[in-house]
Amino acid sequence: MRHRIGMSVLMMTLCLGLCACAPAGSENKAEQLAMEIRGEYLSMTECQSTVDITADYGQRVYEYSAQLTYTSGAEMVLTLTAPELVAGISARIQDGETTLEYDGIRVETGPLDEAGLSPVDAVPALLEYIKGGFIAECGMEETEEGGEQLRLICRDPEEEVGSGRECSLWFDPDSHALLGGEISQDGNVIVRCQFNAFHFSLPQENADP
Numbered sequence: 341m342r343h344r345i346g347m348s349v350l351m352m353t354l355c356l357g358l359c360a361c362a363p364a365g366s367e368n369k370a371e372q373l374a375m376e377i378r379g380e381y382l383s384m385t386e387c388q389s390t391v392d393i394t395a396d397y398g399q400r401v402y403e404y405s406a407q408l409t410y411t412s413g414a415e416m417v418l419t420l421t422a423p424e425l426v427a428g429i430s431a432r433i434q435d436g437e438t439t440l441e442y443d444g445i446r447v448e449t450g451p452l453d454e455a456g457l458s459p460v461d462a463v464p465a466l467l468e469y470i471k472g473g474f475i476a477e478c479g480m481e482e483t484e485e486g487g488e489q490l491r492l493i494c495r496d497p498e499e500e501v502g503s504g505r506e507c508s509l510w511f512d513p514d515s516h517a518l519l520g521g522e523i524s525q526d527g528n529v530i531v532r533c534q535f536n537a538f539h540f541s542l543p544q545e546n547a548d549p
Contacts, residue, residue, distance in 0.1 A: 370478045373490050377516045380542060381470045386411045387540035389518070390421075394532045395452060395459040404459060406431075408535075416464055431460045452530045455505070457523065462531040466521040469494045469507040480513070488513055502527040516540075 386409075393404045405422035415434035420426050432439050438460055451458055457465065473494030481491050490513050495506040503526060510519040517538040523531050 370480050370490055373511070373513055373516075374475060374478045374492055377490070377511055378470065380516055381467065381540070383542060384412065384540045385543055387538065389538040390536045391418075391463060392534045392536070393459050393462060395462075396528075396530050396532075397452060402459065406463075408463060410467075418460060418463060433460070433464050453525050457531065459531055462521075462523060462533055465523060466507065466509065466518070466533060469521075470509060470518070473507060481510075489519060 388410075389408045391406050391408050393406065395402045395404075403423070404420055404426075406418040406420050408416070408418055410416040415432050418431040418433070420429045420431075429440055438458075440460075470492075474497050475492050476495045476497065477491075477493040479491055480488050483489050490511045492509045492511075493506065494509070495501075496504055499506075506524045506527075508522045508524070510521070511517065512519055517540070518535050519538070520535060521533045522529050
């Protein structure tokens with residue numbers, strides 16, 4: 341994960357990543373929100389959330405719940421809370437390396453695809469898409485409760501819709517909290533994450549007056 345990013349690189353990332361958003365109508369709101377959110381997530385110092393993870397292995401579907409804690413410059417920790425058999429196992433992720441800890445018990449988190457994506461790897465992958473993925477589409481969607489949420493779709497700009505790896509992300513337009521994310525391969529959703537009570541901190545929140 342990137343922890344130190346120069347201002348020029350930050351602005352280039354924001355502009356290039358958003359170039360595919362529609363320029364008119366309600367999409368102006370979505371584009372502005374997407375730029376604000378990307379900047380905030382690039383500079384966030386920490387985040388916490390609970391997350392429900394669904395991984396589709398084709399013939400088998402696995403569901404996990406976990407507590408997420410992340411501090412910039414340190415490791416990301418996912419502590420499983422469900423199913424009960426694996427509750428308490430912690431996945432520690434830093435610099436692309438993942439270790440599982442709990443009295444020698446190992447939870448099955450084998451790769452879902454040839455790229456080696458596993459359920460545990462999905463959460464840091466989603467955060468990386470937020471920070472630097474090419475945003476192919478962005479727009480406001482109505483929620484079941486009648487409110488709004490921002491949806492971003494990231495994919496390789498050289499790939500056609502429904503081909504290769506694609507990531508969808510949903511955010512609260514007011515708090516900018518991450519609500520959910522999906523990673524698809526060739527049009528099939530292979531892992532889905534629902535975030536609850538997502539909270540993140542920015543540098544100025546902890547700065548001395």
